[in-house]
Amino acid sequence: MTAHTTHYLCIGCPLGCRLEVEEEEGGQAEVEVRGFSCRRGRDYALQEHRAPQRMVTTTVAIDHALWPRLPVRSQQPVPRQLVPEICRALRSVHVVAPVMLGDVLVENVLGCGVAIVAARDMAAC
Amino acid sequence: MITAQPRHLRRRYDVVVVGGGPAGLEAAVAAQNAGAAQVLVVDREPEAGGILQQCIHTGFGLHRFGAELTGPEYAQRLVAQALVQGVDIVADACVLDVDEQRRVKLMTTASGIATVDAGAVVLAMGARERTRAAARIPGTRPAGIFTAGLAQRLVNLYGLMPGRRAAILGSGDIGLIMARRLVLEGVEVAGVFELMPHANGLNRNIVQCLHDFAIPLYLSTTVVEIHGRERLEKVTVAPVDSTLQPQLAQAWEVPCDTLLLSIGLIPENELSEQLRLRIDPATRGPVVASTMECSRDGVFACGNVVHIHDLVDFVSAEAMLAGTCAGRFATAAPAPADNVRLLSGENVRYCVPHTISTEREHTVYLRTLRPLESCELRLVEAEGNVLYTKRLRYVFPAEMVTLKLRPAILQKFHGGTLRVDLVPRAFPEQGDAAEPSFPLSAPDKRPGGEP
Numbered sequence: 001m002t003a004h005t006t007h008y009l010c011i012g013c014p015l016g017c018r019l020e021v022e023e024e025e026g027g028q029a030e031v032e033v034r035g036f037s038c039r040r041g042r043d044y045a046l047q048e049h050r051a052p053q054r055m056v057t058t059t060v061a062i063d064h065a066l067w068p069r070l071p072v073r074s075q076q077p078v079p080r081q082l083v084p085e086i087c088r089a090l091r092s093v094h095v096v097a098p099v100m101l102g103d104v105l106v107e108n109v110l111g112c113g114v115a116i117v118a119a120r121d122m123a124a125c
Numbered sequence: 126m127i128t129a130q131p132r133h134l135r136r137r138y139d140v141v142v143v144g145g146g147p148a149g150l151e152a153a154v155a156a157q158n159a160g161a162a163q164v165l166v167v168d169r170e171p172e173a174g175g176i177l178q179q180c181i182h183t184g185f186g187l188h189r190f191g192a193e194l195t196g197p198e199y200a201q202r203l204v205a206q207a208l209v210q211g212v213d214i215v216a217d218a219c220v221l222d223v224d225e226q227r228r229v230k231l232m233t234t235a236s237g238i239a240t241v242d243a244g245a246v247v248l249a250m251g252a253r254e255r256t257r258a259a260a261r262i263p264g265t266r267p268a269g270i271f272t273a274g275l276a277q278r279l280v281n282l283y284g285l286m287p288g289r290r291a292a293i294l295g296s297g298d299i300g301l302i303m304a305r306r307l308v309l310e311g312v313e314v315a316g317v318f319e320l321m322p323h324a325n326g327l328n329r330n331i332v333q334c335l336h337d338f339a340i341p342l343y344l345s346t347t348v349v350e351i352h353g354r355e356r357l358e359k360v361t362v363a364p365v366d367s368t369l370q371p372q373l374a375q376a377w378e379v380p381c382d383t384l385l386l387s388i389g390l391i392p393e394n395e396l397s398e399q400l401r402l403r404i405d406p407a408t409r410g411p412v413v414a415s416t417m418e419c420s421r422d423g424v425f426a427c428g429n430v431v432h433i434h435d436l437v438d439f440v441s442a443e444a445m446l447a448g449t450c451a452g453r454f455a456t457a458a459p460a461p462a463d464n465v466r467l468l469s470g471e472n473v474r475y476c477v478p479h480t481i482s483t484e485r486e487h488t489v490y491l492r493t494l495r496p497l498e499s500c501e502l503r504l505v506e507a508e509g510n511v512l513y514t515k516r517l518r519y520v521f522p523a524e525m526v527t528l529k530l531r532p533a534i535l536q537k538f539h540g541g542t543l544r545v546d547l548v549p550r551a552f553p554e555q556g557d558a559a560e561p562s563f564p565l566s567a568p569d570k571r572p573g574g575e576p
Contacts, residue, residue, distance in 0.1 A: 009336070011329040014524045054333065055183045057195055058309060059281055066171060069284045071181035071197045080337065087309040101201055119181065120197035 008048050012040045019045040053077035057119070058087045060105065064124050065097035071119040072105060078114050086110055097124040134215065134239050138165045139455040140448070141229045141243035143220045143396060146175020147437050148428025148444040149249035150203040153212045155448025156247070160456040165241065166207065166214045167231055173207070173214050174200030175251060176274070177437065179281045182302055184329070188438035199437060223400055227423055244455030245423045247447055248397060248411070252390040252429035257351075260294070260388050264351030267358070273299040273387040280306055288383030292360055293317045294348045298326040298435075300387025305334035315379050316341040318348060318362050320369060323496060325523050327435075348384070349376060357382050392430045400424065407475035408432040415481045416460050417447035425451045432477050432490065435525050442488065464540035470505065472497065472547035474522070483535040489528040489545075493520040497549050502528065505544040512538055520547060 002025050010017040019041060020034040031049065036042045047053070055077050059069035078086065086109050095105060099118045106116040139161035142149045145168030153164045166173065177185070180196030187193055190202065207214060217234035224230075227243045254272035271279075271287050277299065279285040291307055293300045296319040304314045317335065322345045324331055335342055343362070349371045350361040363376035392410040394402075403412040403420040410431040411419040418425050427447035428440045450460060463480035467489065476491040497520050504513040513534050520526055526547075 009328055009332050011327075011332050014328065014521050015519055016328040054337070055193075057182045059181060059284065061284065067282045069282055071195060071281065073181075073183065073195055083337075084309060101198065119195045120178075120201050 006049060008045050010036065010041045010044055012038070012044055017041050019048075021045050021049045023049075052080040054080045054083050056083055056086050056109075056116070058090055060090055060093040060095060062099065062122060063094070063096045065099075065122040066125060067122070070095060070099060070122055072116050073119045074109070075115045075117050078109075078112055082110060082112055086112075086116075090116065097122050134165070134213075134233075134236070134241055135163060137242040137244075138163045138213075139244040140164045140247060140451050141227075141241060141245075142166045142247040142249055142448075143223070143229075144168060144175070144249035144251055144428075144430070145170070145173030145214055145216065146249060146251050146428065147177060147199065147203055148251070148430070148440050148447075149173075149175070149247065150200075150207050150212075151441045151444035152247045152249055152425075152427055152448030152451065154203075154206050154210050155445040156245070156452035156455070157210045157212060159449045159452030161244070161452040162456075164212045164452075165243075166212055167218050167220050167229075168214065168216050169219045171217050173204050173216060179274070179278045180302075181281050182306075185437050188436070189441045196437075220396060223396055223424070225400075225421065243423075245425060245451040247444075247451050248419070248424065248426040248430055249428050249444065249447075250393045250396065250430045252392050252433060254299075255386070255389045255391060257386060259391075260386065262294075262348055262351055264360075265353055267351070267353035267356050269353070269357030269382050270351065270384045270386070273297070273303045273385045276303055276383075276385050277306070280310060286310060286312060287385070288312065288357075288381075290315060290381045291383035291385055292348070292362075292379050292381040293385045293387060295319060295387035295389070296324040296326050296331075296342060296344075297387040297389065298330050300385060301326045301330040301334040303385055303387070304340050305338060308338045308340065312383070314338075314340050315381050316343055318343045318346045320347045320365060321345070323521075327523070347371060349373065351384065352378075353382075357384055360384055390429065390433045392432070394430060397426070397430070402426075405475065405479065407469065408477060410477075412479045413477060414463050415478045415485065415487050416450035416454075417443065417478065418450060418454070418459075422459075423451075423454055425454075432475065432492075434490075435523065439490070439525065439527070443490075465535070465538070466542045468542055468544045470503075470544035470546040472500075472549075473545050476545050481530065481535075483538055483540060484532060486532060487530045489530060491526045491528065491545060491547075493522055493526065493547050496521050497547060499550045501548045501550050502526070503546045503548055504534075505546055506538065507542050507544075512543065516550070517547075 005022045008019040018035045022032040033045045056074040062070040099122045103118045140156040142153045145166045177196035177200040185194045185199040220231045222230040276287045290313040292315045348360045349363045352359045359380045363371040425447045427444040463482045465481045474492045481487045502515045
């Protein structure tokens with residue numbers, strides 16, 4: 001069996017540790033993490049390795065408001081690989097003012113179980 | 126957002142705040158809490174909130190609100206707080222002048238030119254981006270060259286795309302954030318080019334904005350020429366040597382129709398200069414006492430107009446102090462004067478505030494000139510006695526160092542001048558301190574495979 005190493009840059013603090021996760025090919029749970037200097041770094045490496053998550057923030061079109069775009073966010077982080085697809089999907093969303101912060105604009109985006117909500121109030125004008 | 130405009134301006138306000146960004150809003154509320162009954166915030170945008178309104182990404186508010194917010198969410202909390210407190214916010218308005226008697230002349234869209242008297246003034250004008258002219262990039266003058274913040278405004282507020290294929294000069298956080306933003310909006314990003322041997326932005330942004338999208342980061346590389354007649358066609362980039370001189374023999378061309386500049390911010394101090402406030406050449410902002418008062422009585426300053434902050438949370442903290450002191454100045458006895466002058470010593474680019482008092486607790490913000498991996502922060506008396514030391518695991522130019530000073534630390538000190546030094550500990554003889562032993566970015570080794 002050959003080992004496969006993946007590299008990560010820790011974002012926990014400005015030290016920016018070089019993290020390495022080594023995994024036996026075909027192996028299930030057996031991974032080895034190197035390069036961290038605190039527990040958070042180790043946890044981060046495992047998280048990034050197994051299921052990296054990201055918050056989605058973008059804008060959608062809005063009518064009758066101060067600006068033509070409304071900032072929106074995902075209510076929770078989503079799997080990282082879904083981010084570009086979610087942003088593409090949100091390009092066809094069009095809302096009309098007024099909108100309140102936290103208003104749900106898309107309930108279950110791409111079926112991933114996460115809602116897209118307005119990130120601010122926007123009054124009608 | 127509800128930004129109720131006051132029906133008419135009063136003749137006199139206890140405190141007038143210039144600028145309705147996070148610093149101004151936070152200072153206004155603090156002034157009101159400190160006893161100022163009438164507080165006015167003047168902002169030139171159609172709504173308050175400042176640059177936060179276009180910073181749609183998350184990462185704001187962990188210190189201030191204990192939650193990870195987007196910029197607009199942070200702004201909305203501050204605006205709501207100000208309106209609940211009864212602060213007057215006048216938008217679409219511009220302060221033209223503040224004189225020695227603290228008469229504030231402003232121009233409003235609604236009612237023209239007006240003059241109001243202020244018990245105290247808080248300057249919170251923020252900062253501007255450095256432009257192509259500041260960086261002196263040679264070449265033609267085509268369309269397609271934007272500061273990163275302008276591009277951010279066009280994309281996030283107006284939904285306008287700056288171009289189809291972009292190069293980004295400078296690895297400041299705004300540039301990194303915009304790299305991701307452009308890719309998500311379908312714009313190709315050819316790369317981020319950074320003059321220094323280290324990235325200027327947070328690691329978090331290197332990873333989540335560049336690595337996630339396979340955008341290359343070229344360190345020790347800069348744009349040496351701009352090409353194109355009507356529209357930008359390409360830029361020439363070249364590596365630089367250890368003295369930052371471009372090596373033109375190794376230059377290459379990058380086809381692009383858009384160039385974003387993320388090369389630093391400059392405090393916006395036209396009003397400060399009109400008021401003849403003392404300006405610190407290192408911060409390019411006014412010299413401030415521990416109360417955030419400037420070199421004229423009753424004029425206070427906070428936020429990016431004083432020095433460029435990394436986090437809005439620190440702006441909030443500084444603005445609360447400025448607002449509290451301005452409110453007290455306007456309504457009661459001003460705070461006793463400082464008796465200690467802080468000097469920037471070894472490896473220290475600047476410290477803010479410029480003076481402190483041995484009687485009170487202070488937060489001092491400072492910035493290092495170069496990355497140091499293990500060092501000691503020292504407060505040194507004029508005679509060379511070291512009054513206080515603190516070990517730091519690392520310092521970076523991109524990260525402000527925060528020093529909490531309690532009166533106990535300065536107990537034996539009777540005033541005068543204190544020098545602040547950052548002294549390397551572990552590797553005192555190492556050649557080039559500017560080169561961290563752990564490189565800060567490697568686009569070559571990306572996680573995973575996707576985005």
